Amino acid sequence: MEKITCVCGHENPFGTKICGKCGRPLSEDAKAQKILDMRYDGSAIRSKTYNKSIIDKIWNFFSSVKVGVSLIVITLIASSLGTFFPQKFNIQAATEAEKALYYEQNYGTIGKLYYELGFSDIFNSWWYQILVGLLAISIIVASLDRGIPLYKSLKNQRVKRHESFMKKQRIVAQGPVTEGDPSKTLDLISEKMTQLRYKVRRDGNALLAEKNRFARSGPYINHLGLIIFIFGVMLRFVPGFHVDEAMWIREGEVRAIPGMEGYFLENEQFILETYDNDPTRAQIEQGVAAIPKNYQTNVKLYKQAEGALLGDTENMELVKEYSIRVNHPLKYDGYSIYQMDFRQNELKTMTFELTHKESGKSLGSLTIDLTDPDKEYVLGENTKVEILNYYPDFSGMKDGVPQTASQYPNNPAFVFKMTTPDKPKGEISFVSIGAPPVEAGENEYKMTFKNVETRNVSGLTIKKDVTIPILIIGGAIFLLGLAIGSYWNHRRLWVQQLEDGTIMLAAHTNKNWFSIKKDLDIVTDYAHLPKYRDQLEENGESDKEGDDVK
């Protein structure tokens, strides 16, 4: 591609609108403009310049602001559609098939479509991820394409600009100094602008005062933060970077921690504390008896012995004892274990008394650990109770055989064999809660229910997220870029003293024209400069804020 050689002799890359050295307008557009479009300082947007190979074409596609904005809009619409119906992970259904059915049953055909198109789990949908990925590419490519030429152009800018450049700036002035010695004018400008914290450069009869050039990097810093953020989110999908598991653990149990291989947790106690205040009016109105004060699980964290195999719980090493409370997770090795849920008063033990039916005489009592019952309980000489069968969650009879619905002691039932001195062969009785015992024949003895002990169950979640520092850094850079781009403005003032001593002046800022005019008022007054004009306001376009974003 050819270079554009300016009249001043400077070679500009193809597509340049304003000569990088002298500032003469080069493109037909720029020549026709009354006020120059100073976006990217007239440098060539890289993608606009070459459009030959497939790589260039793909590159140019992503470099387009139109494409970028379209991608943002599409992503926004897709994301909002994802809020129409509940997301999949919020639905109480065990299997994938049940979840699929849920959408169809509750929302009809639209629900089915919603599920099948992946809106029900939008962040894990392949097309949504592609969309965000394309957006990331667009941000990177567009930033590279504009940021690098802009940086070069600003870095290499000359002090002396051509008349045609100066005259086509929004703010211009021309004329003799209003009083004093014209030969001192440039010195005065230089002095005042330095005082106003501008950087002043001089080249013969020309002067350039510049301030806050870094403000132009704001959008690019902002984009960098966004890319780091997206990268952090992407890492969450990499195995090992993000763990989110849940577990139920009963008091007294030792369980392997899901997602945290080689570690075991023992639940020593679950504590629920409430405020012991008299019920307030609001409480009574809402039917709330007591207000919870604390949910707490006292745990012991164990680590499997070095080199131990899965399932080997010998020689576990106690690594930490901790009281997990809401917002005070147990933290270890990057993992956090949070208090999330609880169930109270699950049956733990049941105590029975072996009694003679008629006389009511007791032969002793026994306590059965419902999660670990013994085979037999010896109460005395020739007196014992055997458990023939145990149904922790008795759910009725099927073909004359008692059934259990689960392994949890929600509704324990037993088949006892009671051996007593009177009945050395033993008597058999089926005992369940809330029903009279079923006996084989006419028994003389019975198991009398005495009492129960209960225990609580803690619901814990296990989380690990290595990506959070990355997200914080990305977010911080994002905000930094936003602040730089928003609260600082790049201001420039070009001055030339012509041979007859008159002054030609032009000024530009990427935003906040009001402030640069205030600076100009000060320097005009101090160096007795001719009054400047705002060419945009003269054209009756004052309502339109001519701020350039980039």
Add this chain to the structure above:
Amino acid sequence: MDKKKKRSIIRGIILLVLACAIIYTIYNSATKEKVEALADGDQAPDFELVDLEGNTHRLSDYKGQGVFLNFWGTWCEPCKKEMPAMERQYQQFKDQGVQVLAVNIAQSKFEVQNFVDQYDLTFPVVIDKTKSVMQAYNVGKLPATYLISPDGKVKKIPPGELSEQQIQSFMESIKPE
């Protein structure tokens, strides 16, 4: 010309890296569930658990034999149907180098012993007290069966309850040559 080539290469590399990042993310997200679970051909995680007699059974001890690994619970209805069939087939295959290992999920010794006695099971029955083996094998619903070939790799994970015929053909498939 040289510069143009360089530009194309740089752009190409940037686009390629970004495209790979997207593809990698989608791949990871699509396989997230499956990465945690076992798949056919994976090395079966080695474990050791204790049976009702107090003997330790280590999966790698059975290297050279096919292992019919079954997770079960006494409350699980299909398990009750499956167990007698497994026992009968075990009698056929135990001399041909196929081992049955039944892993109970964290129940009491009493319940497991009762069950074993009731169904006259002769293969080793171990108890996974902390559920760690269950988690490593990503067991969801019971019963769950894992066919492990003599080289210690997962041959197949047939879903759900198995018929006696299926059990027979699966045991056949993991028989050492």
